Amino acid sequence: MDKSRKPCSSQQGVHARLEETVRRHLAKPWRQPLRAFSRPAFETLGDCSHRKIVLDAGCGTGHSTALLGQRFPDCMVLGVDRSASRLGRSGSLPGNVSLLRADLADFWRLAKEAGWALQHHFLLYPNPWPKPAHLKRRWHAHPVWPDVLALGGTLELRTNFAIYAEEFALALELAGYRAHLQVLSLPAETGISPFETKYLQSRHTLFCVRADLH
Numbered sequence: 001m002d003k004s005r006k007p008c009s010s011q012q013g014v015h016a017r018l019e020e021t022v023r024r025h026l027a028k029p030w031r032q033p034l035r036a037f038s039r040p041a042f043e044t045l046g047d048c049s050h051r052k053i054v055l056d057a058g059c060g061t062g063h064s065t066a067l068l069g070q071r072f073p074d075c076m077v078l079g080v081d082r083s084a085s086r087l088g089r090s091g092s093l094p095g096n097v098s099l100l101r102a103d104l105a106d107f108w109r110l111a112k113e114a115g116w117a118l119q120h121h122f123l124l125y126p127n128p129w130p131k132p133a134h135l136k137r138r139w140h141a142h143p144v145w146p147d148v149l150a151l152g153g154t155l156e157l158r159t160n161f162a163i164y165a166e167e168f169a170l171a172l173e174l175a176g177y178r179a180h181l182q183v184l185s186l187p188a189e190t191g192i193s194p195f196e197t198k199y200l201q202s203r204h205t206l207f208c209v210r211a212d213l214h
Contacts, residue, residue, distance in 0.1 A: 051076045
């Protein structure tokens with residue numbers, strides 16, 4: 001088995017500019033134009049504003065989306081990823097599962113515009129962007145953060161980068177939500193995604209942050 005490397009960063013603890021960055025994004029809507037392909041892709045889903053939706057944001061190959069489809073059989077379970085190559089390796093999916101190729105930041109904004117209210121919202125092992133200079137690429141410090149929160153539901157992040165989890169929890173609290181941060185203890189064979197399985201097999205410490213945004 002090839003062991004996976006843990007995220008390595010010169011940053012020690014929560015970024016010094018996190019609170020300033022999050023508060024600025026919470027106070028000022030993001031006005032960047034949508035990418036040309038984003039709205040047509042979103043519109044292929046039809047009107048979902050009254051459906052019970054579970055979102056697997058950044059779903060990769062859709063492995064986690066398929067498992068979530070089994071866990072939530074009475075919901076529409078949607079996996080979104082920007083990589084056609086990863087989505088092309090999805091394999092068979094439960095009948096209540098759909099996959100969509102889209103830019104996540106645009107997708108979240110369009111879902112908010114369409115009046116979506118999520119049941120559950122999963123961010124499973126997003127790119128940690130461990131360099132301090134890349135703070136604003138982490139979703140909780142990105143201008144789209146208020147749109148993520150506006151979708152409601154139970155928001156769950158999983159990561160093997162402790163700083164990402166700590167910052168994510170703080171960003172939730174800055175927005176007025178109560179965040180629960182815990183260390184996951186799971187058998188390797190129960191990984192919800194290929195990344196999680198790899199990290200478990202490599203004996204990484206895994207962190208989970210949950211918040212009820214209803």
